Amino acid sequence: MSENNQLRDVFDAIADPTRRQLIRLLAEAEEVPLHELTAQFPMGRTAVSKHLAILKEAGLVLDRKVGRETRFRLNASPLREIQDWVAFYSQFWSANLLRLNRLLEEEEEE
Numbered sequence: 001m002s003e004n005n006q007l008r009d010v011f012d013a014i015a016d017p018t019r020r021q022l023i024r025l026l027a028e029a030e031e032v033p034l035h036e037l038t039a040q041f042p043m044g045r046t047a048v049s050k051h052l053a054i055l056k057e058a059g060l061v062l063d064r065k066v067g068r069e070t071r072f073r074l075n076a077s078p079l080r081e082i083q084d085w086v087a088f089y090s091q092f093w094s095a096n097l098l099r100l101n102r103l104l105e106e107e108e109e110e
Contacts, residue, residue: 010078011085013058018043019051023060026074034070 014020018041025040026032038048052072055061059078063070 008054008057010058010060010081013054013060014079014082016051016054018048019055022048022051022055023074023079026061026072027076029073031064031071031073033066034072037072 014023021040022037025037034045034049034052037052038045041048052061052063056063060075061072062075063072065071
């Protein structure tokens, strides 16, 4: 699935803590079988699969069959949208805090 054909918003996909943990686990390995991912959570295979499906719809996870096993890997490129959004607001707050600091220094001088 290409980034242009994402069925789900990346922000929506990472909103859930379980999905963020799945992303972290996938980032730490090249590929992880479903049973290994499931072992990391206090929920069943079906629940983990649903979370992975949401990540897949957002383009964050790719999967492939190896025999009867499904293996998952991270596709981090859609996370650039998150990085760009955070970077914009980081600059926004830095600029505003710098202005506030200048105003406070000017008031102290008066």
